[in-house]
Amino acid sequence: MMIVVKELSFNYKQRKILDNITFSAHSKNLICVLGPNGVGKSTLFRCMLGLTKGYQGEILIEGKNIKKMGIAELAKKIAYIPQSHHPTFNFTVLNTVLMGRTIHLKGVSNPNIEDEKEALHALDMLGISHLRNRGYAEISGGERQLALIARAIVQKAKILVMDEPTANLDYGNQIRVMMHVKKLAKEGYIVILSTHNPEHAFLYGTKVLMMFNGKIIQSGCPKEIVTEALLEQLYGVHVKLEDIKTEAGDIRVIVPNLMNRQT
């Protein structure tokens, strides 16, 4: 599986939002998209998901332009995982996950036993099968995020796009969700996510895209690309990068300079 974004530019009215974005992602890549508020991360994702169409450039999945794909064909290749939100309807967790099967159903038929098996398997993969009969509105934000990931898994898309998957989650759930996401990438998915925590790139990313003023100003291996100077350029604060020795190897952390007036 491979997705290529080629010379993508997009304007809202006269305002340039995305400016000549080019990158590619392969199976097992976990790409962290970093950049300050309003830089165009969600707009980039909307283009990749076929929701925003008036862009210049091309988005190719396995060599095929997504503009030539129907909704169901595209949804079988790329899935969007929103931030966990408080839902309007209190469907069970299992039924929420089954909604990911919609594009695979024939006509107006209901999900069958095979669809249910897929959904239970996805819940199991994410360690939340015990929640299957609970109301989706009655589980925690972290559990909801995992259920939304399960919904994308049963959609059978191998490219997962996540807009700030850890926003609204407590510290423990942030780590739990990200560990599951990392595992999915290891299993062969392409995961492309935006995050406001640049440490996520060091902890979980195989690749980082750093966006500024609608452009990708740097991309590549997080430890090689994410520098103190670039973080200062993106976020306007002074930070220090430190390597900490752990049993899992050296982990790079970001320490803000609290003596700095900008911080």
Ligand SMILES: Nc1ncnc2c1ncn2[C@@H]1O[C@H](COP(=O)(O)OP(=O)(O)OP(=O)(O)O)[C@@H](O)[C@H]1O
């Ligand atoms: N429907 C719209 N009409 C006009 N401008 C828009 C619209 N949606 C977004 N924008 C503008 O496009 C720019 C990029 O927005 P986008 O949501 O892609 O940024 P982002 O990087 O995802 O931001 P954040 O990190 O705050 O979520 C912003 O300046 C925003 O105001």
